[in-house]
Structures are given as C-alpha cells and as structure tokens.
Amino acid sequence: MQIAVLLYDRFTALDAIGPYETLSRLDGAETVFVAERPGPVRTDNGAAVLVAGKGLDEVTRPDIVIVPGGPHPEIEMKNPAVLDWLRAVDATTTWTTSVCTGSLLLAAAGLLDGRRATSHWLYLDHLAPFGAEPTGERVVFDGKYVTAAGVSSGLDMGLGLLGRIAGDQYAQTVQLMCEYDPQPPYDAGSPAKAPAEIVARLRAVNPLTERDAS
Amino acid sequence: MQIAVLLYDRFTALDAIGPYETLSRLDGAETVFVAERPGPVRTDNGAAVLVAGKGLDEVTRPDIVIVPGGPHPEIEMKNPAVLDWLRAVDATTTWTTSVCTGSLLLAAAGLLDGRRATSHWLYLDHLAPFGAEPTGERVVFDGKYVTAAGVSSGLDMGLGLLGRIAGDQYAQTVQLMCEYDPQPPYDAGSPAKAPAEIVARLRAVNPLTERDAS
Numbered sequence: 001m002q003i004a005v006l007l008y009d010r011f012t013a014l015d016a017i018g019p020y021e022t023l024s025r026l027d028g029a030e031t032v033f034v035a036e037r038p039g040p041v042r043t044d045n046g047a048a049v050l051v052a053g054k055g056l057d058e059v060t061r062p063d064i065v066i067v068p069g070g071p072h073p074e075i076e077m078k079n080p081a082v083l084d085w086l087r088a089v090d091a092t093t094t095w096t097t098s099v100c101t102g103s104l105l106l107a108a109a110g111l112l113d114g115r116r117a118t119s120h121w122l123y124l125d126h127l128a129p130f131g132a133e134p135t136g137e138r139v140v141f142d143g144k145y146v147t148a149a150g151v152s153s154g155l156d157m158g159l160g161l162l163g164r165i166a167g168d169q170y171a172q173t174v175q176l177m178c179e180y181d182p183q184p185p186y187d188a189g190s191p192a193k194a195p196a197e198i199v200a201r202l203r204a205v206n207p208l209t210e211r212d213a214s
Numbered sequence: 215m216q217i218a219v220l221l222y223d224r225f226t227a228l229d230a231i232g233p234y235e236t237l238s239r240l241d242g243a244e245t246v247f248v249a250e251r252p253g254p255v256r257t258d259n260g261a262a263v264l265v266a267g268k269g270l271d272e273v274t275r276p277d278i279v280i281v282p283g284g285p286h287p288e289i290e291m292k293n294p295a296v297l298d299w300l301r302a303v304d305a306t307t308t309w310t311t312s313v314c315t316g317s318l319l320l321a322a323a324g325l326l327d328g329r330r331a332t333s334h335w336l337y338l339d340h341l342a343p344f345g346a347e348p349t350g351e352r353v354v355f356d357g358k359y360v361t362a363a364g365v366s367s368g369l370d371m372g373l374g375l376l377g378r379i380a381g382d383q384y385a386q387t388v389q390l391m392c393e394y395d396p397q398p399p400y401d402a403g404s405p406a407k408a409p410a411e412i413v414a415r416l417r418a419v420n421p422l423t424e425r426d427a428s
Contacts, residue, residue: 013234017262020261033261048231048247050264120393151391159399172400175398175402178365179364179404180365180396183353183370184396185353185377189393198386
C-alpha cells in the first residue's frame with residue numbers, strides 16, 4: 001500500500017505530519033512525500049522544511065492521498081498541475097483525504113461535488129461553491145473521501161482511518177504508541193468553545209475573507 | 215526570541231512538529247531546526263525528512279530548546295556532540311524542553327538531576343538512573359525544564375508553554391487557529407486506558423527493555 005502526502009509551498013506542517021504519524025504505521029505501508037518537483041518544501045511560516053522525495057509525475061497510483069492545508073489555499077486551488085494530479089490519482093485511490101484547507105484543493109479539483117466535507121472553521125464557507133456540503137464536524141467520512149477540520153484534526157482522522165483499514169485494535173495500538181491522550185491546557189479549540197472576542201478577531205483577519213471583500 | 219528544535223537521525227516527526235506548530239506562532243520568534251550537521255534528517259520510519267537549517271555550532275544561545283524523542287534514544291544518549299550542545303545552550307536558555315524520549319537525552323546530559331520529569335510511558339523507568347524523578351503526568355514543569363510524555367503530548371506542552379510566555383489569550387488564539395479540539399475515535403492513549411493486552415504486547419517489544427534484559 002502506498003500513502004502519498006502532498007506538499008506545496010506554505011503548507012502547514014502539522015496538517016501533514018498528524019495523519020502521517022498514525023497512517024504511516026500501517027503494516028507494509030510505503031509513505032511518500034510528493035510535490036510538484038522533488039526537493040525541499042517550506043511550510044507556512046518558512047521555519048520548517050520537509051523534503052518531497054518524489055515529483056507528482058512519479059506517484060501515479062497511490063492507495064491513500066493526504067492533502068494538507070495552509071493559510072493560502074487560493075494559490076494551489078488555481079494550480080493545474082496539482083489539480084490535474086489530484087483528479088488523476090483519485091481515479092484509483094482507496095481513500096482520498098485532506099486536513100484543514102486541503103479540502104478546498106480537493107473541492108477545486110471537483111472531487112467533493114455532492115459530498116459532505118469539512119475544513120478549517122475559518123474556510124468552511126468556501127466549500128459550498130464547489131458543490132460540497134460543509135459540516136462543522138471534526139472528521140467527515142463520505143464514501144472514500146475523508147476530510148478533517150483545522151490543523152490538529154489530522155490526528156483524529158488518521159486514527160479513524162487506521163481503524164477502518166486495519167481494525168480497532170491496530171488503531172488503538174498506534175494511539176497508545178503515540179500516547180494520544182490529549183489534555184489541552186485550555187478549552188478553546190473550536191469557535192463554539194473559544195472566547196467570542198478571539199473568534200471575532202480571527203474572522204476579521206482571515207485572508208480569504210479579506211480577498212472576497214476587496 | 216530564538217526557538218531551536220533539535221533534529222537527529224530517526225527522531226519522531228510529530229515530537230518535533232507538535233510543539234513547533236504552536237510555539238513558532240509566538241510574535242517575533244525565530245524558529246530554527248538544528249542538527250549535528252545542517253541538511254536533511256530522516257525520521258524514525260525513514261519516510262519523512264526534515265531539513266536542519268543549521269548545525270549545532272551555529273546555534274549557541276537559543277531562548278527555547280525543544281528536544282524530540284525517537285524509538286532509539288540510546289544512540290543520542292551516548293553522542294557527546296549532542297550532549298555537550300545541550301549542556302552548553304542550557305546555560306542560557308529560558309526554557310529547556312523535550313517530548314517523548316527527548317527527556318532521556320536531557321537526562322543523559324545531566325540536566326534533569328533532581329527534577330521531576332516525564333517521558334514516553336514505555337521509557338519512563340529510564341529517567342531515574344540519571345537522578346530525575348519520573349512522573350506519569352502528560353506535561354511536567356519543573357523550573358525552566360518542561361518535559362512531555364509520548365509523541366502527541368508536545369501539542370499540550372506547546373500550548374501550556376505558550377500560555378506562560380505570552381498569556382492565556384494568546385495561547386487560546388493559537389489553539390483555535392490549530393483547531394485543537396481533540397476527538398480521538400478511541401480512548402486508548404495511555405497505558406491506564408488502553409486494553410491490557412495491547413499494553414502488555416508493547417511492553418514486550420520495547421527495545422530498551424530488550425537491551426536491558428540481554
């Protein structure tokens with residue numbers, strides 16, 4: 001089984017590493033990091049750099065595709081090389097997945113038309129124009145399409161998917177090895193839970209909202 | 215403020231990326247990935263590769279040090295280049311931190327003597343020979359030393375530390391941007407919660423236990 005993690009300039013590191021850390025523990029899985037061109041790819045803040053071992057043309061039949069998000073999805077949403085690749089590999093994947101605004105790339109490729117899907121809470125409204133039905137759930141399974149909410153949600157998605165592929169006990173084993181027993185020191189991880197003034201401030205600076213308003 | 219994330223061969227990706235994803239959002243922070251030699255560094259399963267932008271000799275006065283773990287801590291625990299660097303930078307850090315078996319590197323460098331500390335649950339017993347007092351807590355603050363349990367616990371550590379440095383509201387803002395509202399599909403993330411047979415099986419294959427028994 002081949003798992004392909006898509007990288008592109010200014011992706012968010014945890015979006016990719018969260019599901020990677022769980023799914024790559026599948027017995028017999030080969031995980032490849034793939035980008036338009038092989039080589040180093042910078043994350044959103046430029047500090048972390050991951051290496052894409054392969055170019056898009058070298059990964060043609062992955063079983064699982066993981067598409068991370070980033071704060072500027074509008075760039076890759078107009079990149080024909082990435083959208084064409086997503087459409088091409090989706091024809092034979094077992095699972096096509098995304099974290100955060102990665103779902104907007106899947107949507108822009110036409111893959112979420114008529115599907116329930118999620119995204120980072122700030123970008124959820126951008127799914128509907130592509131025919132997707134946005135939901136506020138953290139992880140959404142619709143057929144072979146699995147979308148997860150913002151950044152850290154890829155951990156929950158990875159474990160959920162692992163359970164469907166390899167069984168509950170396998171997923172629990174990986175959860176225990178990753179000691180995923182979350183104890184966040186605050187309870188501000190969703191717009192429904194965070195202080196209202198923080199939610200409002202973040203909504204005011206969302207780049208896609210700004211662009212739409214201009 | 216400079217944040218240095220130590221990389222070394224066969225580190226675990228999420229150990230490094232979890233706290234990076236939250237702490238690197240500090241206003242004015244410069245985050246550097248540092249290794250014995252600059253360049254690509256492979257993770258534990260070889261699939262993910264992160265780039266160390268700087269060598270140890272180029273990072274001499276970081277404010278925060280983050281030491282990730284990996285499944286073979288015994289290798290770096292005997293690496294004088296890494297241990298000497300940890301001791302040298304610790305002299306001027308504001309916070310010296312670790313995730314997972316990263317605490318065993320801090321312990322081997324002599325930095326946790328007389329301190330309360332944690333580690334991956336499978337490796338907790340290896341702290342005491344270095345004078346540290348192991349606790350089963352997920353994140354342990356003892357003075358400027360902050361140690362976190364296995365792999366995913368670095369997310370909780372990062373947010374907790376962010377709160378201490380920049381205030382609760384700042385940390386909550388980052389938590390909301392990362393949408394860290396965990397909903398693991400299983401409740402098997404600690405040895406107290408996971409099915410007993412899974413705990414026993416993992417204890418039986420723990421490489422450090424094997425080594426000790428041989």
